[in-house]
Amino acid sequence: MKVGILSGGGDAPGINAVIRAVVKKGVQTYDYEIVGIKNGWRGLLEADFIVLDLDETSGILPRGGSILGTSRTNPFKPKNKAQQIMRNVEDSDLSAVVAIGGEDTLGVAFKLSKLGLPVVGVPKTIDNDLCGTDYTFGFNTAVSIATETLDRLHTTAESHQRVIILEVMGRYTGWIALEAGLAGGADAILIPEKPFDIDEICNVVKHRQSRGKDFSVVVVAEGAKPKEGKEILYSKGRDAFGHVRFGGVGYYIGREIERRINTETRVAVLGHLQRGGSPTAFDRILATRYGIAAIDLVHQGEYGCMVGIQGNKIVSIPLKDVVGKRKTVDLEFYELASIFFG
Numbered sequence: 001m002k003v004g005i006l007s008g009g010g011d012a013p014g015i016n017a018v019i020r021a022v023v024k025k026g027v028q029t030y031d032y033e034i035v036g037i038k039n040g041w042r043g044l045l046e047a048d049f050i051v052l053d054l055d056e057t058s059g060i061l062p063r064g065g066s067i068l069g070t071s072r073t074n075p076f077k078p079k080n081k082a083q084q085i086m087r088n089v090e091d092s093d094l095s096a097v098v099a100i101g102g103e104d105t106l107g108v109a110f111k112l113s114k115l116g117l118p119v120v121g122v123p124k125t126i127d128n129d130l131c132g133t134d135y136t137f138g139f140n141t142a143v144s145i146a147t148e149t150l151d152r153l154h155t156t157a158e159s160h161q162r163v164i165i166l167e168v169m170g171r172y173t174g175w176i177a178l179e180a181g182l183a184g185g186a187d188a189i190l191i192p193e194k195p196f197d198i199d200e201i202c203n204v205v206k207h208r209q210s211r212g213k214d215f216s217v218v219v220v221a222e223g224a225k226p227k228e229g230k231e232i233l234y235s236k237g238r239d240a241f242g243h244v245r246f247g248g249v250g251y252y253i254g255r256e257i258e259r260r261i262n263t264e265t266r267v268a269v270l271g272h273l274q275r276g277g278s279p280t281a282f283d284r285i286l287a288t289r290y291g292i293a294a295i296d297l298v299h300q301g302e303y304g305c306m307v308g309i310q311g312n313k314i315v316s317i318p319l320k321d322v323v324g325k326r327k328t329v330d331l332e333f334y335e336l337a338s339i340f341f342g
Contacts, residue, residue: 008040008105012138013279014287021291121306132317133308150184167250170221
């Protein structure tokens with residue numbers, strides 16, 4: 001049996017751990033032939049494959065990125081090339097495909113499964129916004145990096161008596177901002193699920209100043225937007241899945257704070273640092289468990305589903321219950337964090 005594996009969308013720490021686990025158990029336990037599909041769905045469109053064996057995947061557990069590469073290729077747009085994928089799968093004698101990705105990659109997987117592709121999904125996104133699973137791999141690493149950054153920003157903010165704003169990823173959900181902000185002692189946390197009032201942020205800063213705290217640290221998700229306003233975009237161009245590029249909300253808030261309360265402000269944009277480099281131990285273990293579960297589902301012939309974790313149990317979730325939905329921040333959790341604002 002020949003099984004293909006691909007990673008699509010943005011990279012996330014832990015992809016290589018998934019690949020390693022699929023190969024390790026697929027080869028040693030099931031005697032499968034595992035082939036890597038280069039650069040996401042584009043690799044299936046172009047029949048760009050490499051053989052993955054134990055030697056090829058040795059030592060990749062701690063590596064960030066993806067040894068297979070990735071892309072945001074959407075085979076359904078601008079032209080529907082799904083049949084080309086199905087032909088390439090048949091011509092290559094692939095019996096199944098393991099697709100590692102987030103909402104877009106798994107959305108394509110779901111559409112192709114309805115056309116007959118035997119596919120199993122693995123949830124990958126640092127945003128942690130996929131339904132059906134408590135955690136996506138890559139999220140813990142992103143939160144850890146953002147938390148360490150906040151620790152560092154606290155010392156320089158205090159030394160210079162400034163407001164420092166940290167902008168983190170999170171287009172539509174604020175999981176990274178919320179968990180990193182809570183762990184890093186942020187004085188205010190702004191998330192897409194709760195539009196912010198710039199006057200309230202200024203009041204937080206002024207309240208701290210009245211208590212003799214002449215510095216503040218604010219963390220904001222890139223997709224956060226002001227009340228009665230729109231998201232702040234880096235670019236209005238859209239990718240293959242119709243997403244705009246967020247960015248700049250940190251600078252918007254910084255300018256407004258300086259203008260309204262005459263307090264020196266600096267902005268740090270964490271950007272792609274959040275998803276680069278080695279995965280944390282948590283993400284290495286989670287990704288490994290996902291890879292093992294994915295190849296087990298292939299062996300069992302259970303397709304059209306995604307592996308996930310609920311509590312500490314690895315589960316299988318139908319892709320139809322995942323795609324087109326988004327796991328947003330529980331606002332009760334946000335209210336807990338808000339106790340520490342100001």
